[in-house]
Amino acid sequence: MNKTVFVLAGEVSGDLHASGALAELLRDKPDVTVFGTGGQKLGALGADLLYTVDQLSVMGFGEVLRHAFFLRRVIRDLKRAIVDRKPSVALLVDYPAMNLIMAKFLHEQGVPVVYYISPKVWAWKEGRVRKMRRYIDRLLVIFDFEVEFFLRHGVQADYVGNPVVEEVKAVRLPPRAEFLRRHGIEEGRPLVGLLPGSRKQELERIFPAMLEAAARLERTHGAVFLLGRAPHVSRELFSRHAEGVGVRLVECSAYEVMQYSDAAMVTSGTATLEALCFGLPMVVVYRTSSLNYLIGRMVVKLHSISLANIVTNGIFSTKQTVRELLQDDASPEAISAEVSRLLDDGAAREGMRTALLEAGGRLAASSPSPAVAAVLQEYLTC
Structure with missing residues (x-):
């Protein structure tokens, strides 16, 4: 009988992490079929994608409200596909607003639910734990402190390691001097x-x-600026x-x-x-709408918002090892001053680098993709 994974x-991050686990699974079980939602990496594995991450990547309370009708349609279509295809197991990755709704439906349909990368209920919306306890069969977490948190709430959680660390460990890049030559950057320029x-x-x-902060730093330090553009984001958006x-x-x-x-x-x-895994000295910046920020301040329990500090x-x-500049504090003047x-x-730069690398080392002990694939295999061999 053909086995199917929803x-x-x-x-984008969920597509990356899910594809890592499913690539491991498909090496051992190439006859397994995969369907649901994802991005380029899941598509490259042959997954039948009913919706893509480009369509689903909506953030903030206002954006969710504006896209409510579309998101309801997505949920309806996914439920219909689940009933039609009767998957052997479901892999839900992060994205809690939709995934917790789908976890309930999957549970009602008798489909085992494996939830990989838990909602950050230790930061906000702790009430979600009740739904997780009821509808999730296996909770696979990526921070070791989450195991104790969920245990206190009566939820068994398995720490599988952090997929970001797994990906960074696999990176192989040429020496700095070669990078500088390739891009025509003079030695010694920051x-x-x-x-x-x-x-x-x-x-x-x-x-x-x-960009305004960069203009200031070019005048004061003669810096050259390296821009990281996500592949799915158009160059025109940056150029504008x-x-x-x-x-x-x-x-x-x-x-x-x-x-x-x-x-x-x-x-x-x-x-x-x-x-953090690269030990990169940084300043963290964030701006959102006033409404999103106000609601966030009311519900988030943490003193830091960046994973680097957490x-x-x-x-x-x-304590903040990395400076965080939020909303009006994320001004060009403040950003350039911190950089x-x-x-x-x-000394400050190397102190930050050391603290970050030590924290990254604590996360580097396990490789999550094989661990997640092994859990999925348990349900596919039943």
């Missing part, structure tokens, strides 16, 4: 990374401030903001930005965890 990945995010809403609010700013932007991969930059401006999100110092620590400090103060 997968729901609603963001390299400053710009990682403005992968969502259009983030780019619109954050990238202009980064960069016109007239007058700074040199060397476009390269995000991992090249993290490997070669002396310091960086990083939008809060998974990129801060990736940068992983380095703990979920409830007030200047990192460029000028070698």
Whole structure:
């Protein structure tokens, strides 16, 4: 009998992490079929994608409300496909607003639910734990502190390791001198990374401030700027903001930005965890709508928003190894001042680098993709 996996990945990061696990699974079980939602990487594995991450990547309360009708249609279509195809197991990856709805439906249909990358209920919406306890068969978490948190709430969670660390460990990049030669960058000039995010809403609010900060740093430090552009984001979107700013932007991969930059401006999100693994000195910036920020301030329990600080110092620590500039504080003046400090103060820069690398080392003990694939195999062999 043909075995089928339903997968729901609603963001680029979810597509990446799901594809890593399913690639491991398909090596051992090439006859397994996969359907659901995802991106380029799941598509390359042969998954039948009913919707793509480009369609589903909606962030913030206002954006969700504006896309409510479309998202309801997505859920309806996915439910219909699940009833028609009767999957052997479901792999839900992050993306909690939709995945918890689908977990309930899958449970009602008798489909085992494997949830990989837990909702951050330790930060906000702790009430979601009740749904997780009821509808999720296996919860696979990517931070070791999550195991104790869920145990206190009566949920068995398995720590499988962190997929970001897994991906960074596999990166092989040439020496800095070769990178400089390839892009015609003079030795000795400071390299400053710009990682403005992968969502259009983030780019619109954050990238202009980064560019203005870069213009200041070019005047004061003669810096060269490495721009990490997510592959699915059009070059035109970046170009529209960069016109007239007058700074040199060397476009390269995000991992090249993290490997070669002396310091960086990083939008809060998974990129801060990736940068942590590289030991990249950084300032974290974030801007959202006033409504989103107000609601977030009311519901989020943490002192830090960046994964770099949470992983380095703990979920409830007030200490910030990495400076976080949010909303109006994420001004070009403040961003450039913090990057200047990192460029000028070698001791501070190396102290941050050491703290980040030590934190990354704690996460590097396990490889999650084989562990997730092994859990899925358990349900496929039943």
